[in-house]
Amino acid sequence: MRELLDMGLLHGGPGDELRAVAPEEAVARVVGPLDREIRTRRTLAEERRASIMAFLPVFQSSQYSREKESKFEVLEELSQVRAVIADLAARARTEILTAQPGGARDEDTLKEAAPRDRDALDRGVRMRVLYQHTARFNPNTASYIDHISELGAQVRTMDDHFSRLLVFDAETAIISLPGNPRGAVVVREPHMVAFVVETYERLWLSAEPCAVASGARAEVAGDVRQAIVRLLVEGLTDASIATRLGMSVRTCRRHIADVMEELGAQSRFQAGYLLASAPGGTDNAPA
Structure with missing residues (x-):
């Protein structure tokens, strides 16, 4: 009974005879005020949003100015x-x-x-x-x-x-x-x-x-080999040479092994000595 009264489907005060109310009338009486309140709050929310967002250009401008500073x-x-x-x-x-x-x-x-x-x-x-x-x-x-x-x-x-x-x-x-x-x-x-x-x-x-072009790739490969030779003469480690030239240590060691083989060197020290003492220095090193 109380639920029907709350829903507006029954109408009547204390001591009065209760009467049934049509659902559409109950909706208008009970839900109508809620709808109006929701619309009012939604309108208020949109107005508040617009008022707050109106400051966005000012905020962005100040942020950009601070970044520039x-x-x-x-x-x-x-x-x-x-x-x-x-x-x-x-x-x-x-x-x-x-x-x-x-x-x-x-x-x-x-x-x-x-x-x-x-x-x-x-x-x-x-x-x-x-x-x-x-x-x-x-x-x-x-x-x-x-x-x-x-x-x-x-x-x-x-x-x-x-x-x-x-x-x-x-x-x-x-x-x-x-x-x-x-x-x-x-x-x-x-x-x-x-x-x-x-x-x-x-x-x-x-x-x-x-x-x-393949010719250009071969020329660049020769430049890389010459750079390895130059750094080898300077006494850099395999890891340092690899880091300097942007290659893996494994690839670097393969190039160094090729250079040592071409020189007939038994050690890095010997290879560095042979390269440094060769006529023309590293310019005439194996490539």
Whole structure:
């Protein structure tokens, strides 16, 4: 009985005779006020939302201003670095410079970079990419190089090691964080960015255009061998040479073994001595 009264299906006060109420009348009497209250609260919520969101442009402007004022920003996590790179690439207008040492690049990294680089190139953004020679001999990296080259990017390689860096529109640079390979430093200070760009230009001039012809591959392989010989003479360990040239220690040791065999050397020390004392030094070393 009480439930029917609460639902409005029975009507009548204390001592009065109860009468049945049509369901549609009960709905209008009981649910109607609830509907009106919901509509009122929804309208109020929309008004409050609109009032709050009206401050969004002001907030974004202040955030951007603070970012512009922050000349240096240290990022400790790889996820932070990737987010910043994605944002800068999406906003790039003129040119993106990239220097990626270490030889072959991780397949997941290449998959992540492909659509981002394609979008930038489609917008007419110029792109230059610098790798080490050893990147040419990795199938995934070579395929990626071919892909972005067809879209208009310029790719060059060099034998020696260099620092990892990216520059966007000559305004913002991202450089590797010493001691943390997953971190980076975002640089917005104009003079420092100009220095990074100048450093990149010097590396670019000394690098070789990345061609897919077999003759070019053989020439690059010879450059890699010469670099190994030079570092061997300097007394670097196998691991240090491998790191410097962006190759595995196993591959590096295979090259060193070939050099020692060609020289007839029985040890690294003897090989280094023979190379250093040869006429012309390392210029006439076996390749």
